Amino acid sequence: MPAAADPRPGTRQDRRKAATRAKILDAAERLFDERGYADTSIEDISELADVAVRTIYMHFPTxxxxxxxxxxxxxxxxxxxxxxxxxxxxxxxxxxxxxxxxxxxxxxxxxxxxxxxxxxxxxxxxxxxxxxxxxxxxxxxxxxxxxxxxxxxxxxxxxxxxxxxxxxxxxxxxxxxxxxxxxxxxxxxxxxxxxxxxxxxxxxxxxxxxxxx
Structure with a gap:
């Protein structure tokens, strides 16, 4: 028997991508405010957002x-x-x-x-x-x-x-x-x-x- 359709818009993968993107943005904003842009690295954002560096680059080129x-x-x-x-x-x-x-x-x-x-x-x-x-x-x-x-x-x-x-x-x-x-x-x-x-x-x-x- 097929699984019931998910009533929420977008696929599950789309929602996961959106959630990951939001985590990255939230972590970056917090770090930019606390440390400044120049003193925040991609690695810092990766650690706070709890995602891999390569995942960040899948969403943002820089x-x-x-x-x-x-x-x-x-x-x-x-x-x-x-x-x-x-x-x-x-x-x-x-x-x-x-x-x-x-x-x-x-x-x-x-x-x-x-x-x-x-x-x-x-x-x-x-x-x-x-x-x-x-x-x-x-x-x-x-x-x-x-x-x-x-x-x-x-x-x-x-x-x-x-x-x-x-x-x-x-x-x-x-x-x-x-x-x-x-x-x-x-x-x-x-x-x-x-x-x-x-x-x-x-x-x-x-x-x-x-x-x-």
Missing amino acids: KAAIMLAYFDGWVEAFVGEVKRRPLDEPVVESVREALAAMAEAGWVDRVENEAVRVHPIAEHLASGAPDIAGHILQRWMREMEEIAADARDRGAYEPGSLEPQARATAVFASWIAAMSVARQRAMNDERVTIEQVDSGGLGVLAHITGGSL
């Missing part, structure tokens, strides 16, 4: 690909949350609520609230491999186009209005400001918490959108 995979997933989820916010809401509030939704979904651990090293994404924006910084910028340019298109679709803007693009640019400004806060604190040998990074980005965005500059 260490940079691991970091960028997490970034791509994060920014996609973040922009998705921003697009769920009402257009008549001040953009600083939209970003604040999007970050809160991200934390609730598990993208950011706010429970222990431990100070951590600057995230490698911030490190690579001003130094490190140019191809990583280029990937980040290109991805954000595509996401800004998505935010602007969403605003045009949902809003009653006059033809040629710059407001949808301004909204998209403001969201990016909040992220780049948060990364700048993280980097500056790290350069001053200060430990930085997630809350300090987020509040720094939101504070800069409030100045921009409030017309106080």
